[in-house]
Amino acid sequence: MTEGSDSPPRLLGIILCERILQDVLRRDAVSCINIYNGISARKFPAEIPLVYAFAQVSGTTGQFNYQFRVEDGLGKLIACSPVATVEPLPNMYMTHKIVSAFSGLTFDSEGMYHIVLEIEGESVGSLPFQVLLVRPEVIA
Numbered sequence: 001m002t003e004g005s006d007s008p009p010r011l012l013g014i015i016l017c018e019r020i021l022q023d024v025l026r027r028d029a030v031s032c033i034n035i036y037n038g039i040s041a042r043k044f045p046a047e048i049p050l051v052y053a054f055a056q057v058s059g060t061t062g063q064f065n066y067q068f069r070v071e072d073g074l075g076k077l078i079a080c081s082p083v084a085t086v087e088p089l090p091n092m093y094m095t096h097k098i099v100s101a102f103s104g105l106t107f108d109s110e111g112m113y114h115i116v117l118e119i120e121g122e123s124v125g126s127l128p129f130q131v132l133l134v135r136p137e138v139i140a
Contacts, residue, residue, distance in 0.1 A: 014054070036048075041107070046106070049103070
């Protein structure tokens with residue numbers, strides 16, 4: 001957080017989705033389309049061509065930086081978004097809506113992964129993301 005700012009924002013929620021729509025007239029109106037809580041793959045590596053990480057955090061009147069990270073079950077980094085800066089809001093009761101995109105997100109094996117949100121370099125929460133191997137059914 002920059003000098004003179006209040007406490008860092010608190011995480012209210014994280015969503016992983018295929019598309020995000022934002023209203024042109026009401027910038028606070030956001031729609032998340034095709035929400036993911038995991039994927040099923042027939043083989044590995046498995047790739048999601050494009051996925052968005054969306055989070056809502058409590059309001060703050062100070063500027064802050066954030067980054068999304070994708071980690072495997074052991075905490076190993078799989079992918080990360082660029083660090084982005086969020087400008088202060090005019091009212092501390094408003095919420096920040098932050099977004100990052102992952103292009104070609106690749107998983108090498110099945111397991112539990114985590115979509116982690118970091119604010120000012122500190123983890124503020126995560127979303128579990130399950131990757132499963134699905135064997136094709138044998139047709140008799």
